[in-house]
Amino acid sequence: MPRFVGHQKGLNSVKRVVQHCSKVGVKALTLYAFSTENWRRPPDEINKLMGLFLKALQREVTKLNENNVRLLVIGDRTAFSQDIQTHISLAEATTARNTGLVLTIAANYGGRWDIVEAVKKWQHAHPDLSINDLTEAQLTHWLCLKELPEVDLLIRTGGEQRISNFLIWQVAYAELYFTDTLWPEFDEAALDAAIASFKQRERRFGQTSEQVTKC
Numbered sequence: 001m002p003r004f005v006g007h008q009k010g011l012n013s014v015k016r017v018v019q020h021c022s023k024v025g026v027k028a029l030t031l032y033a034f035s036t037e038n039w040r041r042p043p044d045e046i047n048k049l050m051g052l053f054l055k056a057l058q059r060e061v062t063k064l065n066e067n068n069v070r071l072l073v074i075g076d077r078t079a080f081s082q083d084i085q086t087h088i089s090l091a092e093a094t095t096a097r098n099t100g101l102v103l104t105i106a107a108n109y110g111g112r113w114d115i116v117e118a119v120k121k122w123q124h125a126h127p128d129l130s131i132n133d134l135t136e137a138q139l140t141h142w143l144c145l146k147e148l149p150e151v152d153l154l155i156r157t158g159g160e161q162r163i164s165n166f167l168i169w170q171v172a173y174a175e176l177y178f179t180d181t182l183w184p185e186f187d188e189a190a191l192d193a194a195i196a197s198f199k200q201r202e203r204r205f206g207q208t209s210e211q212v213t214k215c
Contacts, residue, residue, distance in 0.1 A: 003045060007052055009184035015060070020188045021101055022067060024195070028102040028148050032166050036076070036110035050084065053107065057087040061094055068100035074144035075109030076117075102148060109144070111168030118142035145170055153198045155191075157183045175201045 014031060021029045034049065041049075064071055073088045080088075121142040122134055140146060151167060151174040159180040163171065177194045179186075 006184050007049060011052060011056060013183055013186045016187055017191055018064075018069065018101065018103055020191055022069065026101060028104070030104040030106060030145065030151070030167065032106045032109070032164075034075075034107045034109070035165060036108055036113055037165065039079075050081065054084050054087060057084070057091050061091040064103065065095050065098065068098045069095060070098040070100070070102045071095045072102065072104040073107055074104055075107045076113065077108065079108050104145065104148075106166065111163075111165045114144050114167075115139075115169055140169075143169055150174070153177060153194065155179065155194050157181055157186050173203070175203065
């Protein structure tokens, strides 16, 4: 079947996972929709992906708002059409006051881009300071997702076992979960399996097991 059929089915998976995350109490979910490297794909596929993105913004925001979901879009949105940019801004404004799940869509996003842009923003905000004055905490303030806690769990579908330039700063201490399940087939049961695996992990953050137990 054409690759675009998979993308269409993948949107259904987004809906299922968002609903289930809200149900089980997940506070924040970030989905990698389109990377900075994805522009290398065939033009026809890119055009169809952009159309699917726009259609989702037009049709799904009302449902998100009704379910108290806040929508954010991270990445360089200037590469998108003006129509898509307008609907992104409208979607974020519409859901800005919602207090439930924070759903972030990474679109034209790359982890390396995120870090470079953060350094530029820091330097612009502090023109009198040297780059030697920059600290991890200061840089974090200028990154995408700065309002959210660091990532706890990163799920990679489709049998791939790499991060692929996704939130490479934010996943420094994330638990990694790899599954052969393709994204269009990823459902509530698959998400529950990932969460169950996460609950079995011992998160030490550089400490020993004894230190974690005492905490």
